Amino acid sequence: MDLILLAAVMSVFVGLFSSAAASAEKIEEIDTSLLASKGALVQTKGSLVGQSVIDYFKANDVPVDNNSIIEILPLTQSGNSLTQDSPYHTVLSVTNVENGEVHKDVLVTYADEKDGSLSVVDVPVNSKGVQSGSGEVQPFAGTTIEFPPDSWDKRLTIRATAVYDTYSDGIYTYYSPWGAYFTYTKGTANNISFISVDYICDGAVYSNPGFKYQNRSASHSVKVSQSNPNASTMYSNTKYFESGKVLLLSGSPSAGNSITFEFTADGSSNNGYTVKF
Numbered sequence: 254m255d256l257i258l259l260a261a262v263m264s265v266f267v268g269l270f271s272s273a274a275a276s277a278e279k280i281e282e283i284d285t286s287l288l289a290s291k292g293a294l295v296q297t298k299g300s301l302v303g304q305s306v307i308d309y310f311k312a313n314d315v316p317v318d319n320n321s322i323i324e325i326l327p328l329t330q331s332g333n334s335l336t337q338d339s340p341y342h343t344v345l346s347v348t349n350v351e352n353g354e355v356h357k358d359v360l361v362t363y364a365d366e367k368d369g370s371l372s373v374v375d376v377p378v379n380s381k382g383v384q385s386g387s388g389e390v391q392p393f394a395g396t397t398i399e400f401p402p403d404s405w406d407k408r409l410t411i412r413a414t415a416v417y418d419t420y421s422d423g424i425y426t427y428y429s430p431w432g433a434y435f436t437y438t439k440g441t442a443n444n445i446s447f448i449s450v451d452y453i454c455d456g457a458v459y460s461n462p463g464f465k466y467q468n469r470s471a472s473h474s475v476k477v478s479q480s481n482p483n484a485s486t487m488y489s490n491t492k493y494f495e496s497g498k499v500l501l502l503s504g505s506p507s508a509g510n511s512i513t514f515e516f517t518a519d520g521s522s523n524n525g526y527t528v529k530f
Contacts, residue, residue: 290530434489
C-alpha cells in the first residue's frame with residue numbers, strides 16, 4: 254500500500270512539474286487579438302487589404318499574408334508624448350507570427366518638400382464606409398485607408414523591424430526582445446548617408462519559467478545604425494534580454510514597445526520620429 258501511495262504522490266508531482274514547464278514555453282500560436290498595438294488607430298488583416306497596399310509592402314520586402322496584422326499607428330517627434338491634441342503622423346505596420354517569434358514591421362515614407370526637406374507621408378485615416386479603391390483597407394473599426402499615393406519617384410521609405418519572443422502563463426503575455434533590422438528604398442532623389450533605428454521594450458521584469466515578479470523594471474534597447482547604407486540591403490543587430498527573464502508591458506507610463514527612426518539625407522539630419530506599439 255505504501256508503494257502504491259508513493260507512486261500516486263510521485264505522479265501528482267510529475268504532473269505539476271510538467272504543467273509548470275509547459276507554462277514557460279514559447280507560444281507556438283498566438284491569438285492575433287493579443288498583438289494589437291497600443292494606440293493603434295486602425296487594425297485589420299492581410300485578407301482585407303487592397304492590392305496596391307500589398308504592392309507597397311512587397312516593394313519594401315515586407316512579407317504579408319491573410320493572417321498578417323496590418324495597422325495604422327501614430328508617429329510622433331521623438332521625446333514628444335502623444336495626447337489627444339498633440340500633432341502626429343500616421344504610418345503602416347505589419348505584424349507576422351511564426352512559432353511564437355513576432356516580427357513587427359513599421360514603414361515610414363518621406364517625400365521632398367519645396368524647400369528640399371523631407372516630410373512624412375501620412376497614411377490617411379478616413380471615417381467613410383467601404384470604398385472601392387484598389388488600395389483600400391477595411392479595418393475592424395469601420396474606417397478605411399487608401400495608400401500609397403500614385404507617384405513614388407522621389408520618395409524614401411525606411412522599413413524598421415522589431416523581433417521578439419512571447420510567452421504566456423495563461424493570463425498575461427510576456428515579452429523577450431532580441432532583434433532589430435532595417436532596410437530602405439528610394440527613388441532618384443536623396444543621398445542617404447546615415448540611418449539608425451532603435452527598438453526599445455520597456456516593462457516590469459519577471460522570471461521565466463515561473464513568471465515571478467522581480468521587483469524592478471527594465472528598458473531593453475536593440476539599436477541598428479549604419480553610415481552610407483545601401484538601398485534594399487538589410488542591416489541588423491541581435492541583443493538578447495536577460496537570460497531567464499521576460500518583460501510584462503506594464504508598471505510605468507513608458508511601458509511598451511517602440512521604434513525610433515533617425516537618418517541623414519542630402520546632408521540634413523532628421524531629428525527622429527518614434528512609433529509605439
